[in-house]
Amino acid sequence: MNGNLHSRAQLLIAQQRIEGISAEEQTWLSAHVAECESCSALQSQTAQALSAFRSMNIELPKNLAARTQLRVRMRAEKLPTHNPGRLLLWAIAGVSWLLGLASAPLVWRGFEWVGGELGLPKIVWQLGVALWWLVPGVVATGAVLLQKWARAERTE
Amino acid sequence: MIWAIPFSSGARYASLMTDDTKSIARGLKHRDPELFDLLIEQYQFRLFRYLLHLTASRERAEDFFQETWVRVLERGAQYDGKWKFEAWLFTIARNLVLDWHRRKKPESLDSLTGPDEDATFDVKDEKSASPLESYLNQEQREDMDASLEKIPAVYREVLVLRFQEEMQLEEIAGVLSTPVSTVKSRLYRGLESLRVVMTGGAA
Numbered sequence: 001m002n003g004n005l006h007s008r009a010q011l012l013i014a015q016q017r018i019e020g021i022s023a024e025e026q027t028w029l030s031a032h033v034a035e036c037e038s039c040s041a042l043q044s045q046t047a048q049a050l051s052a053f054r055s056m057n058i059e060l061p062k063n064l065a066a067r068t069q070l071r072v073r074m075r076a077e078k079l080p081t082h083n084p085g086r087l088l089l090w091a092i093a094g095v096s097w098l099l100g101l102a103s104a105p106l107v108w109r110g111f112e113w114v115g116g117e118l119g120l121p122k123i124v125w126q127l128g129v130a131l132w133w134l135v136p137g138v139v140a141t142g143a144v145l146l147q148k149w150a151r152a153e154r155t156e
Numbered sequence: 157m158i159w160a161i162p163f164s165s166g167a168r169y170a171s172l173m174t175d176d177t178k179s180i181a182r183g184l185k186h187r188d189p190e191l192f193d194l195l196i197e198q199y200q201f202r203l204f205r206y207l208l209h210l211t212a213s214r215e216r217a218e219d220f221f222q223e224t225w226v227r228v229l230e231r232g233a234q235y236d237g238k239w240k241f242e243a244w245l246f247t248i249a250r251n252l253v254l255d256w257h258r259r260k261k262p263e264s265l266d267s268l269t270g271p272d273e274d275a276t277f278d279v280k281d282e283k284s285a286s287p288l289e290s291y292l293n294q295e296q297r298e299d300m301d302a303s304l305e306k307i308p309a310v311y312r313e314v315l316v317l318r319f320q321e322e323m324q325l326e327e328i329a330g331v332l333s334t335p336v337s338t339v340k341s342r343l344y345r346g347l348e349s350l351r352v353v354m355t356g357g358a359a
Contacts, residue, residue: 018340045351053319054319056320061204064200068200071222076192079229
């Protein structure tokens, strides 16, 4: 028998398992294997090897799943929690900062005008401007600390 | 904390199929403990088997098994459900093994079971048998372990993914981050090696 035919058969035997072959190729291979002893042996050896490989028994370590579940839970406890509320807080803080920056000259002039109208010393209305800037930050920090404290309470 | 609550029997995921990738992606994003319990149970055998073939050591496979699930927890948000979950899971496991190996010595996956390494495929039968059967099984198993050790790890890996995990070539290529043509070439060589070592057939 032609050596090329054997090569083709050998390729198809592997291809059948790896990629699959067409119906025509399957018909040709079956016919060839029926007549060729060496290719038939190769085909059954391949089937035998794969069958043994597929049926390998592996014993799992004792309580592998339970121990892994416990470890995953413990790790989860340490991970920072995804908190949409905090994201919102940061977004509001960002917008507030931008607005504050944009309106700073107006606020300055406003406090200056009120200070002039009321006859206040310059230092007083300037302190007012400083507080105008500081108060939102102090409130936001307070909110974050309060949230942390509440979470710690829940955990305990 | 939600993680401190004793786990229920996973009622929410009772009907979860492994191809329900969107549900899995959602659960991973929210680090849902019920889902994690279920996935660890469901994939324990397959993931452990894959790691055992990669590392050729039960202890290492066990370490990487746990490490893989911790990584899944930490990076769960990255899973978008477009891939099969097992492909993503195996990619994480594989990368962990490769990272460890690169730290150990900067060589390829081939050296995972190099001849200098005293590792054997420590696989055992689950079913108990009579002493004689056990002895024969043990012998047979040791033969198979020794046979598989002769196959380079890169080939063994694709053989596991194709013939034990029944993955498609494209999925294997995704796990390995290699072109499909490389996967095919490794599979052809791997299958030939497997045939030769398992049956003692001529190369």
